[in-house]
Amino acid sequence: MRKKPQWVQISLVAVLVFPIVYLTRETRYWYLDKVGRWHLEGSNGIWDLYIPTLFLLLQFGCYFAYVNFRENERKLKIEGELRQAALKSELAAIKAQLNPHFLYNVFNTINASLPAGSEDTRELVSGLSDLFRYQLRASRTELVPLREEMEFVTGYLDLEYARFGDRLRVSIDVPQELLERKVPPMLLQPLVENSIKHGLASLVEGGEISISIFEKGDKIHFRVADTGVGAKDKQAMFGAGVGLTNTKLRLEKMYGSVLEILDNAPQGLIVQFSL
Template structure:
């Protein structure tokens, strides 16, 4: 509002200067004639053009009717300003006013009419531009919200894919232990219940710290330890700075599960699973390496876990994150590379 009034004050001063030159009036008389009428017209024309544009949106009215309505309103506004200026000038020339107005010639009157008409049209154009800008911002906001909702739905779908996959593998393990080691099967069942209780606490978070993710993975590995015993060796190489970084919940668990199922379980003597994480500049790198049979093809089942991880990373980080894997020299390596993000950012 202050900027709007400032612009009109400048226009009023300019009109006063023109009046002073055109009518040879004193500067004070010209200012007292031009400024009050200009400010009154500014307020009345501003509200009028605003509500007129709101009542006739460009996309909902025929263009011809909008142009006709605005043209009529502009002409009426020009006539209004001319009449207002003449009335104010007459009041200024009353004997008791104490100061004289200016001499209104037909040329000055015509100038006021043209000036008022053009300014009203300009106000209408500015209002339409502002309305279109707001409409475009709202449309952009709605599009962004719809994309976020779609992304959330995709992430929820991918998250729900992991739980049945893990549960299916765990139940198979429990079934195998039932006849061989009933106590181990019972312990594994209890560990499984505790694991799901802990994982459900992560459902409300889009991202968790790597420290929390590793706590869940250790819980999972304790389940597998019941089954494999000394055949399963786990090593960790976690950088302290990396532990505070945020990651999608259960993004590493499928990789560790694959390492155990498709790597360690295929080795009669067992093997080692190594989990490492470190910060590499603005990137967080996480690797899961497991021993494997030298004659084993470097692939992992149907690839559900790896594909799920890749899709979740793409949905969360788009092109800024990736997952790579491959087998080499009796080891299978999976590496996740994603942007560094901490809880304070």
């Protein structure tokens, strides 16, 4: 049963104490008269009302004071725990920003120290540095233009292409008019990475990644499809990889969106969501 607010409890006590004391006195007086015992009479009988009423009000006053004391202690404890949690979250956020910033500077140092004739390696290091720079920026903002998010994804795919070569084929379909729409950062890349790592990497012939974004109704729909090995237990995928699991939780908790995993034809998977 839901506990009544304290002001309701105090009001009930204030309203009921006197009638209860009065009925108790009258019942007691009736019994004493019946057995022939003495009790206060006339105006003196007021003391049998005043003293019990005062005693009960003092008791309830002490009770409510104790309840308020315990409630304030509980609130102070919760506030202290929340302050500690907020401080830990703030420190974690600072660390999350420092790590990409540190790596970004290290990559620039490595790039500058590469000997002449290492242009391919230099471009890879530069591309990786750009990815970390975007990640650092994304950690400080809630929304970015879709154009920047797609540049980040294509930069990541360029690095993967250097690894897979012709085994990796990419198809991107994003209407020009959507490129300036604001979207949450770092949502697509974990899905693309998951498709490559768990879908295509084990195939000798490789496969294709298709990214399509389109507007329907009042929502923007995101779709990442691959022609990889697929998965029988799709729910188990959310516990296998950090990126996919975190993206699912992020969509659910922050944006109220569901991350769906479907079978692709003739093989592979489709991962999609809408905002």
